[in-house]
Amino acid sequence: MNKKAIALMAACAFLLSACQSDEPETKETESVGEETETTSQLSGDYYSAIITDGTYKTSLNRGVTLGLNSTVNLKAFETGLMELSQEHFSPDSYYFQEGQYITTETTNNWLNRVSEDNPDGLNPEDNGKVEPDERNPIYLNSLLEQDYMVQTDDGFKLGGISIGLAMNSVDYYKKVQFGAESETKISQDKLVEEGKKMADKIVQHLRETEGVGDIPIVVGIFEQSTKDNLAGGVYITQAQSDDGSTSLTDWETINQKKVIFPTSGESNELSSFENFKAEIESFFPNLSGVTAEALYTDDQIMNMKVSINTQFYGESEIIAFTQHVSEKASSYLLPNIPIEITIKSINGTEAFLAREAGETQFYTHVFD
Amino acid sequence: MNKKAIALMAACAFLLSACQSDEPETKETESVGEETETTSQLSGDYYSAIITDGTYKTSLNRGVTLGLNSTVNLKAFETGLMELSQEHFSPDSYYFQEGQYITTETTNNWLNRVSEDNPDGLNPEDNGKVEPDERNPIYLNSLLEQDYMVQTDDGFKLGGISIGLAMNSVDYYKKVQFGAESETKISQDKLVEEGKKMADKIVQHLRETEGVGDIPIVVGIFEQSTKDNLAGGVYITQAQSDDGSTSLTDWETINQKKVIFPTSGESNELSSFENFKAEIESFFPNLSGVTAEALYTDDQIMNMKVSINTQFYGESEIIAFTQHVSEKASSYLLPNIPIEITIKSINGTEAFLAREAGETQFYTHVFD
Numbered sequence A, B: 001m002n003k004k005a006i007a008l009m010a011a012c013a014f015l016l017s018a019c020q021s022d023e024p025e026t027k028e029t030e031s032v033g034e035e036t037e038t039t040s041q042l043s044g045d046y047y048s049a050i051i052t053d054g055t056y057k058t059s060l061n062r063g064v065t066l067g068l069n070s071t072v073n074l075k076a077f078e079t080g081l082m083e084l085s086q087e088h089f090s091p092d093s094y095y096f097q098e099g100q101y102i103t104t105e106t107t108n109n110w111l112n113r114v115s116e117d118n119p120d121g122l123n124p125e126d127n128g129k130v131e132p133d134e135r136n137p138i139y140l141n142s143l144l145e146q147d148y149m150v151q152t153d154d155g156f157k158l159g160g161i162s163i164g165l166a167m168n169s170v171d172y173y174k175k176v177q178f179g180a181e182s183e184t185k186i187s188q189d190k191l192v193e194e195g196k197k198m199a200d201k202i203v204q205h206l207r208e209t210e211g212v213g214d215i216p217i218v219v220g221i222f223e224q225s226t227k228d229n230l231a232g233g234v235y236i237t238q239a240q241s242d243d244g245s246t247s248l249t250d251w252e253t254i255n256q257k258k259v260i261f262p263t264s265g266e267s268n269e270l271s272s273f274e275n276f277k278a279e280i281e282s283f284f285p286n287l288s289g290v291t292a293e294a295l296y297t298d299d300q301i302m303n304m305k306v307s308i309n310t311q312f313y314g315e316s317e318i319i320a321f322t323q324h325v326s327e328k329a330s331s332y333l334l335p336n337i338p339i340e341i342t343i344k345s346i347n348g349t350e351a352f353l354a355r356e357a358g359e360t361q362f363y364t365h366v367f368d
Helices: A003-015 A071-085 A104-111 A188-207 A267-281 A315-332 B003-015 B071-086 B104-111 B188-207 B267-281 B315-332
Strands: A018-020 A028-031 A034-038 A050-052 A095-098 A140-152 A155-168 A170-174 A181-185 A217-224 A234-241 A256-261 A287-297 A300-310 A339-345 A348-355 A363-366 B018-020 B028-031 B034-038 B050-052 B095-098 B140-152 B155-168 B170-174 B181-185 B217-224 B234-241 B256-261 B287-297 B300-310 B339-345 B348-355 B363-366
Touching (some): A050 A095, A071 A217, A095 B315, A155 A188, A188 A217, A188 A234, A234 A256, A256 A267, A300 A315, A315 A348, A315 A363, A315 B071, A315 B095, A348 B348, B050 B095, B071 B155, B071 B217, B071 B234, B104 B140, B104 B188, B140 B188, B155 B188, B188 B217, B188 B234, B234 B256, B256 B267, B267 B287, B267 B300, B267 B315, B300 B315, B315 B348, B315 B363
Parallel strands (some): A155 A217, A300 A339, B155 B217
Antiparallel strands (some): A028 A034, A034 A050, A095 A140, A170 A181, A256 A287, A287 A300, A339 A348, A348 A363, B028 B034, B095 B140, B140 B155, B170 B181, B217 B234, B256 B287, B287 B300, B339 B348, B348 B363
């Protein structure tokens, strides 16, 4: 994947979250005894999902991603794999279905340490050590399967599979039961190396699974962010297995990072954000927090998500504040990138604003 | 106010909450030593608010509306008064400012019972009784002042005042300290009668307040909903005092009500909602609640706010579910009225959809 494609992908991906829906479009296909329909696409960047008998088919290993460090990691892990998949399986011709080939049992075996009782474990054996630098850490934290379906005259059939591997950059563990939490740090080189070995084993398993055959399998390695990080992780490398191959060879690096403003951030974007923040903070005496998460691809800023937390005493304040934020965001924040702004109080989300790439105005909604 | 005007007002009012912002428009006026600007209007239906030296001026009695029965009442009380004010003070030529003429002290005196120590109390004296039907209930729960400003060559000056009186339909009280909560029910006729008497006293007070002079004063009587009601209250009657008059005479009834589906609701709208609900509920096995609040004016449905609460196991589910909701809402919910749909999980707002009157498509946003 060349750099332009990555940048384009990242830019598109963000658009997923803020878009006017296309004309709803439902395709129905009959197969024996059950009725299959698909959800409408919210935009060309989202996949339509397959609905069978009015019900959404959840993955066989549903819930496994809840084991990630944070909700932002969970969301980044799942939507990141969809975004990455778009390059291989176009939303125009592929439909989304949650993973139907890797069971909970297989997932649990893989995520556990390898041992006599668990020969399939992908994480290393317990070497009996408890010191951070002496023990074998857990590299693989979670695993995600997404199926990409194509429509035929006989209904939907599997057209591709994407696998996400969520790797730990920090493995949190306890030296003794109920003890304090300790950490083993894992370098990015090491987690990529381990992830690639695991990916080969997973592809081999899938090739032997009934129904998979020689369809393309995409694997993305995701580095999850640490527990104290407000930003979610990113996918750092990916490869595709074609023609029934049982290993992955052409791994391509994805140069992405997520940055939290104002604690870090590049000079140009940071100063734009700080001006915005200062204008916002003078509005009320009691504004408690203005932060932003920005995604960079190849050192280019791709989008920004701003969170404003505050204490409100009334609805008039919220409306006036939202108007003020809309105006100051237009004046101070970077033009030409998609921006999402959420205003929260103790009661939850009070208002949100969103602007897509190429637009000058913010869509604004006050929850009243 | 004739019926058409009320209906139009209610329809417009809802638009406030979901709108593409107009081109930001900031007007600056210099007065001695301080810089006054205004927020941009989010739409023609919102007022621009006045900002002085970059700071929003909160009301003198800030926080008093927090004493209402619920957050939905607080929001309905404040936005309801803005909506009602639009008929008297056009957002095209008036600017919004929180109340600067009624102090916290005056407000507290008014809200307390009348007594020797508190001759200004608007609530009745304590007659010493504790039984629900024997005691004098607290009629007036909260009071809201909104100032509507006009721009002159010398800066902004007061052009009108709106006063909201939040009346109890149920007065919650305790017979003994730390005891169980008891309730005195108050009929609508009674609370309107009491509210009108209070309104006259408030207008008299304002006419004697420096700076008010003979500008128009609008008073709206709001019947707050009970604690167990998911819907907020509504304004039920209003009057305007002109030319410095110290009493209000031409009270006009506002025929509005808020209805929660599916627990109540008119037959036609209810069956449309129930079809929608059934389609949504089959999507997942674990959907925990689909409800809606609808506003009726003169027995015509004006808008609908749908709340969907559910347990999610992953982001893919949220995206697919939002697509599904968008499609089913277009098919099943009433056309031609504004609709807002919020999808929440334990993590907060996961997605929201909104459609304005006259549109066929929903604006959709998934928070990822």
